[in-house]
Amino acid sequence: MATDLHSRDDWPPGRVLVQSATYNERENIEQLIEAVLASSPDVQLLIIDDDSPDGTGQIAREIAGREPRLHVLVRRGRRGLGSAILEGFQLARKRGFAVGLNMDADFSHDPADIPRLLVALDPPGGKPADVAIGSRRVAGGRTVGWPWSRHVASWLVCWFTRWILGVPVKDSSGGFRAVRLSVFDRIDAANFAQGYAFQEDFLWRVHRAGGKIVEIPITFTDRTRGSSKADFAESKRSIGELLHLARITWLGK
Numbered sequence: 543m544a545t546d547l548h549s550r551d552d553w554p555p556g557r558v559l560v561q562s563a564t565y566n567e568r569e570n571i572e573q574l575i576e577a578v579l580a581s582s583p584d585v586q587l588l589i590i591d592d593d594s595p596d597g598t599g600q601i602a603r604e605i606a607g608r609e610p611r612l613h614v615l616v617r618r619g620r621r622g623l624g625s626a627i628l629e630g631f632q633l634a635r636k637r638g639f640a641v642g643l644n645m646d647a648d649f650s651h652d653p654a655d656i657p658r659l660l661v662a663l664d665p666p667g668g669k670p671a672d673v674a675i676g677s678r679r680v681a682g683g684r685t686v687g688w689p690w691s692r693h694v695a696s697w698l699v700c701w702f703t704r705w706i707l708g709v710p711v712k713d714s715s716g717g718f719r720a721v722r723l724s725v726f727d728r729i730d731a732a733n734f735a736q737g738y739a740f741q742e743d744f745l746w747r748v749h750r751a752g753g754k755i756v757e758i759p760i761t762f763t764d765r766t767r768g769s770s771k772a773d774f775a776e777s778k779r780s781i782g783e784l785l786h787l788a789r790i791t792w793l794g795k
């Protein structure tokens with residue numbers, strides 16, 4: 543079996559690693575890289591691509607050849623969004639970063655919001671947090687461009703996470719988050735949800751470990767380029783993974 547491809551070994555030292563999992567994001571990848579690196583001279587970016595058939599990983603690797611702040615991991619075969627995000631955080635820790643900041647690659651998450659998320663994680667004069675969420679469900683946050691069916695599905699997942707899984711967070715399903723990587727020392731990192739339910743699973747573990755989670759408002763804009771990967775199979779997998787967490791929450795197994 544072909545092995546995973548890493549773009550380079552000589553990473554500059556850094557504190558914040560932005561990461562984005564990609565699968566067939568050819569229409570977005572170049573602009574995403576440009577916008578993330580422009581958001582702050584201090585951040586580096588990791589793309590975790592699951593060997594996208596449309597060549598997303600290859601485009602990113604070409605740019606990485608001339609951009610020292612960009613790193614690319616091309617994994618062999620589609621292994622799921624949750625697994626990609628977890629691998630990104632693990633790589634960030636291994637490389638000595640203190641903060642991992644995850645975002646989608648389709649511009650639903652605005653790279654210009656990255657500095658605000660970092661401030662929310664380490665507020666000047668305030669108590670540091672373990673996770674800062676870019677939230678659509680706190681005052682000032684909103685979602686633009688979704689059909690009503692997406693609003694309903696998202697509301698149900700957030701309601702379930704809050705009231706059945708007991709995680710006191712309003713927007714638990716979004717993927718725009720800054721994470722203090724030392725929190726991984728305090729949570730059980732085995733058997734994470736491999737698909738989209740990683741988002742809720744991660745917060746569930748952080749909360750159970752006593753971690754501090756904050757939410758700041760963002761505007762989430764539905765993707766305008768490329769196509770959704772959140773299909774029926776992914777939704778079904780997520781429901782199974784959420785029910786599994788509910789069973790542990792209530793029955794302990």
Ligand SMILES: Nc1nc2c(ncn2[C@@H]2O[C@H](COP(=O)(O)OP(=O)(O)OP(=O)(O)O)[C@@H](O)[C@H]2O)c(=O)[nH]1
Binds near residue numbers: 565621650770771772
């Ligand atoms: N590496 C990797 N990335 C994935 C996988 N599935 C989805 N992604 C990426 O995860 C992010 C979120 O996926 P989206 O398709 O945007 O999901 P969504 O935001 O719920 O759906 P949309 O409304 O269509 O945007 C995007 O950057 C995808 O390219 C996967 O299996 N592996």
Ligand SMILES: [Mg+2]
Binds near residue numbers: 646648650
């Ligand atoms: Mg999206």
